[in-house]
Amino acid sequence: MPKDHLNTMFRGAMILSISSLVAKILSAVYRIPFQNMVGNTGFYVYQQIYPIYGIGMTFALNGFPTFISKLVAEQPDETSKSLVTRRVFHILSVLSLLIFLTLQLGANWIAMRMGDIKLAPIIGAVAWMFVFMPWLATGRGYYQGQFLMGPTAVSQLIEQTVRVGVILMAAYFSLHRGWDDYHMGAWAMSSAAIAAVCSSVIFASFGLRHLLAPAPAATHPLPSYRKLAHRFIVEGGTLCLVAAVVILLQLIDSFSVMRGLVRQGQPIEIAKSIKGVYDRGQPLVQLGLVVATSFSATLLPALTNALAKRQFIEFKRHTRAMVHVSLALSMAATVGLVALMPQINRLLFGSMEGTTALRVYVFSILFAALITTYTSVLQSLDQYTAMIVGIIAGLATKIGLNYLMVVHFGINGASLATVASLGVMFAVMWVGSPEDLQQVLLESGYLVKLLFVSGLMGVVVLLTSHEIQALVGPTMAANRGMTGIITLVGVIVGVVVFVAGAVAMRLFTIREWLVLPYGKRLMKSVLKGKEHHS
Template identity: 80%
Template sequence: MPKDHLNTMFKGALILSISSLVAKILSAVYRIPLQNMVGNTGFYVYQQIYPLYGIGMTFALNGFPNFISKLVAEQPDETSKSLIARRAFHILSGLSLVVFFGLQLGATWIAAHMGDVNLAPIISAVAWMFVFMPWLATGRGYYQGKFLMGPTAISQLIEQVVRVAIIIMAAYFSVRLGWDNYRMGTWAMSSAPLAAICSSLIFTAFGLKYLLAPAPEPTHTLPSYRKLTKRFVVEGGTLCLVAAVVILLQLVDSFTVMRGLVRQGQLPEVAKALKGVYDRGQPLVQLGLVVATAFSATLLPALTDALAKRQPIEFKRQTQAMVHVSLALSMAATVGLVALMPQINRLLFGSLEGTTALRIYIVSILFAALITTYTSVLQSLNQYTAMIIGIVAGLATKVLANYLFVVHYGINGASAVTVLSLAVMFAVMWLGSPEDLQQVLLESGYLIKLLAISAVMGLVVILSCHQMTALVGPVLAHTRGMAGIVTVIGVILGVLVFVAGAVYARLFTIREWLVLPYGKRLIKAVAKGKEHHS
């Protein structure tokens, strides 16, 4: 591959990674002010329908664009690239229209099966987003196939900024004008199609030139619509399934938690509020995953490069670094959030409701980060079987067990089944992966060291929090301000203990330290310290 082309590819990957990181943070953070403004029941109304939006955006942002980019990159010339994009657009248009009409005509039926028929107008509102999905997915996929990541990055940021702004405005007017929660939810979910329209504008020139203008004569034989549709279902569907794992679990919650709580004996209004409390865990898990996977993702280009150059030893080193960094960061984030959960719950949401359920739910970060990392490696090896079986097994666990656990254990049960489902997914993927990839977690006592460091960190944070709240007395201890102070101090203490433990136990190799923020400085500081003592 020419050097200029390689530089373009890596720059594009960096731009897309940064925009994805910003979009993910925005997507997690806005839910906190939303919940504070509309309360638990209002948050429940929004979160019940959110998975439908999330699945649509996963299709339009990750799954289908990645598949279309592969199709475009396979073509030998510009004409073939534009024609394959046109065919992809036609197939996706058919698919999205089926989904759109299915949601519109079935809105009342879906809402009834969620246990709340008042949700029907919100389902109808979010359905309009699927009309724009083919345009977005094809535009993004076409440019990514030509290694131009700028249009995808810009459209992604526009989509998130517009959507978040509309949601917060809907919440504000809801409080100001006294709207009911369902009217607020309808306006909030109208943000999805409106944001899709705004982000689609980036691809106007592309669409007019390549999708809507008369088609040029093909220079090469293109795959038939039948063959292409089959590839969309098998390959594109797999990529979408992998990208939407956590959202699909949330969709199962939408159909089972509210109904399970009512069956348990809760009044419908109480059940809605409890579901809203349970949904507090989602932004926390999202933020934890951003932290856990952002730095390990920087190793992906090196992983791909080692594979392309057929360097198995280098590939194994990069894989080990990626898994170790992802696992360590997800473990640290999980243990830290579990230890600080009462304070975080009070600080962000104004109460201690559902603290136990949230503590259980937070363990999802650990398995979700490992699934993300292992799927990246397995995709680079073109090994999809273990991924598919793992995802199907995990989803089946959630579908079969969730309602039963909610009836018996409430929202704690729903949290436990989410963690169990992700654990099943990862276990199947791990067992089905090549032996080298299995051994990465078990080499040189890494797992034992990590568990010991995390246990010490968690214990120090919990004891410190108890000590601080005891010192200020019960009145101050129950304020949001104090919760904020304790959280900040707890985070700083946790980071210091974890880093000190990692250095002392030699948890990471030098390669792994360099991936982490300030890792290079830390290596230099430790080296100077050793020189000084010697």
């Protein structure tokens, strides 16, 4: 592969990674003020339908564009690229129409299966985003296939910014104009279609030129609609499934947690509020995953480069660094959240309800980060079997356990079922992955060192928060401002203990330290300290 072509590809990947990171942070952070404005029941209403939006976003932003970009890149000339894109648009238009009609006509049935018929109008509101899916997915996929990531990055940022703005406006009007939770939810979910309209503008010239203009004469044989549809189902479906793992678990929750709580004996209105408390875990997990995977993801271009140049030893080194950094950051985030959960819960959401359930739920970060990292490596090796089998096994575990666990243990049971299903997913992927990839977690006693450092950090953070609370007294400790101070001190102490433990235990190689923020500066300080000591 020519050097300038590789540079263009890596620069594009970096642009898309940065925009994705900003969009993910936006997507996680807005839910905290939103929950504070609308309360537990309002948050429940929004989160019940959110997984349907999340699946649509996966189709339009990650799964199908990635597959379409591969199709476009396979074509020999510009005319073929344009014609294949046009055929893909037709196939996606049929798919999106089917989804739209299913959601519109089946809204009452879906809402009843979720245990709340009042959700039907909100399902109808979110359905409109699927009308714009073909336009967005083909536009993004076409430009990515040309290694032009700018349009995708800009459309992604526009979409998230507009959507978050509309959602927070809906919450504001709900608060000040006395809207009920379902009216607010319908407007909040309308944000998906409004944002899709705004981001679609980016692809106006692309659409006029490649989708709506008269089709040029073919210069080479094109894949048939039947063959393309088959590849959409197999390859595109696989990419969508991988990208939507956590969202699919949330969808299962939407159909079983509320009903399980009612079966347990909770009054319907109380059950809605409890489900809203359980849903607090989702932004926490999302933020934890951003921290855990964003830095390791910076190694993806190097991984692709090593594979393209057939530098297999370098590929293994980069893989090892990705897995180690992702696991360490996800472990640190998980243990830190568990230790500080009472304070974080009160600080962000105004109460300590559901602290135990949230403590269990955040263990999802650990397994979800590993699944994300392993799927990135397996995709680069074109090994899909272990991923698909693992995801199906995990979803089956969640479906099989969730309702019964909620009936017997409430939202603690739902959290346990989520963590267990992700654990099954990762275990199946790990067993089905190449031996070299299996050994990455076990070599040099890495796992033992990490467990020791993380455990030490957790104990120190717990003791620190308890000492501060004892010092200021229970009344002062319950103040939201003081809770913020305790949380901040706990985070700083946790970072210092984890970094010091990692250096002392030689947890990371120099390559792995360089991936981490301020890792290069830390390595220089450690080396200077050794020189001075000697």
